Amino acid sequence: MTNAWIDLRSDTVTRPSNEMRAAMNEAEVGDDVYKEDPTVIKLEEQTAAMMGHEAALFCPSGTMSNQICIKAHTQPADEMICEEFCHVFNWEGGGPAALSNISCKTIRGNFGLIEPNMLLDAIRPPNDHYPKTRLLTLENTHNRCGGRVQPLNLVKELRDWTRKNNLIFHLDGARLWNAIVATGIEAKTWGKLFDSISVCFSKGLGAPIGSAIVGSKEFVASCRRIRKRFGGGMRQAGTIAAGALYALNHNIGRLKEDHEKAKLLGEAIKNSPGLKIDQPDIETNIVWFRLDQDIATVPDFVAALKERKLLIHTSGSSLMRVVTHLDASMEQVKKAAEIIQEVTNKLSKGKI
Numbered sequence: 002m003t004n005a006w007i008d009l010r011s012d013t014v015t016r017p018s019n020e021m022r023a024a025m026n027e028a029e030v031g032d033d034v035y036k037e038d039p040t041v042i043k044l045e046e047q048t049a050a051m052m053g054h055e056a057a058l059f060c061p062s063g064t065m066s067n068q069i070c071i072k073a074h075t076q077p078a079d080e081m082i083c084e085e086f087c088h089v090f091n092w093e094g095g096g097p098a099a100l101s102n103i104s105c106k107t108i109r110g111n112f113g114l115i116e117p118n119m120l121l122d123a124i125r126p127p128n129d130h131y132p133k134t135r136l137l138t139l140e141n142t143h144n145r146c147g148g149r150v151q152p153l154n155l156v157k158e159l160r161d162w163t164r165k166n167n168l169i170f171h172l173d174g175a176r177l178w179n180a181i182v183a184t185g186i187e188a189k190t191w192g193k194l195f196d197s198i199s200v201c202f203s204k205g206l207g208a209p210i211g212s213a214i215v216g217s218k219e220f221v222a223s224c225r226r227i228r229k230r231f232g233g234g235m236r237q238a239g240t241i242a243a244g245a246l247y248a249l250n251h252n253i254g255r256l257k258e259d260h261e262k263a264k265l266l267g268e269a270i271k272n273s274p275g276l277k278i279d280q281p282d283i284e285t286n287i288v289w290f291r292l293d294q295d296i297a298t299v300p301d302f303v304a305a306l307k308e309r310k311l312l313i314h315t316s317g318s319s320l321m322r323v324v325t326h327l328d329a330s331m332e333q334v335k336k337a338a339e340i341i342q343e344v345t346n347k348l349s350k351g352k353i
């Protein structure tokens with residue numbers, strides 16, 4: 002896709018910059034299955050230190066990282082508690098059931114936030130009829146709930162609740178970087194609250210591929226074994242780890258710009274006839290919104306945007322999403338806002 006296109010479907014669409022490609026090109030490599038890739042080792046050590054944990058494991062994707070953690074934490078017929086719109090339950094191909102043979106108990110949150118009072122009866126009593134409740138998984142920021150940041154105090158309350166009830170606490174932190182930048186709360190403070198964390202380098206940080214699991218040495222060793230079984234043992238993976246390292250060292254602070262761009266788009270959407278924001282606030286880089294079906298159908302709306310070289314994400318009959326990222330400049334985002342307003346104005350007057 003050339004620069005003429007403005008692609009706001011996801012922050013996964015970014016391409017590696019020339020500087021990132023140069024770092025990948027120059028990476029020192031070895032066979033990582035033999036634990037001999039110096040760049041992978043450097044990335045793992047740096048990520049673990051940042052998150053305040055002992056060890057990390059480089060993985061190809063956020064999905065694989067999450068699913069390896071779930072597998073490492075559970076036995077078949079266990080149960081995981083998670084929020085009903087979370088990624089691990091909805092968008093990872095039924096991974097918990099297919100790969101770990103566990104069930105999920107989903108909790109209806111408050112736009113992605115689980116509060117301790119919602120968990121009163123969530124743990125199964127010790128009785129042969131029931132699966133065993135083993136872990137609670139949280140998502141920060143929460144993708145489907147508008148890039149929402151989990152408030153630190155709430156996360157602490159949930160951590161205390163998991164400790165009190167002898168449960169494991171896992172974080173899908175694919176976009177934890179956005180939460181760190183939005184709150185100014187450092188990675189370690191978040192990291193130390195969880196037993197395991199999955200972070201992604203290929204979302205807002207702009208690396209072409211890669212994710213990491215963070216946890217204790219013992220836990221990460223068990224994940225390494227599962228990663229091999231899942232087919233995720235990689236050889237000269239330093240070539241891609243170098244992109245992730247570059248992202249970690251250069252692209253976190255700039256997420257602030259993506260958050261500003263999302264606010265700008267949110268304002269434009271709010272002021273567009275027939276569109277309604279579908280989240281309480283715009284905290285990071287994701288904006289979900291709905292289209293009034295009396296004005297147009299989602300496919301017609303999206304086609305009109307596409308004719309103007311603007312791509313957005315759709316979900317179901319009325320829901321849509323825009324995500325800001327480092328490959329859509331402020332200028333392009335302003336242009337996208339103008340296109341959205343132009344198209345909704347025309348549609349509301351029946352002129353498209």
Ligand SMILES: Cc1ncc(COP(=O)(O)O)c(C=O)c1O
Nearest residue numbers: 062063064065088140144173175
């Ligand atoms: C919150 C969240 N977790 C996990 C993932 C999975 O990441 P991947 O696409 O690298 O498998 C995504 C993907 O967008 C996500 O949004």
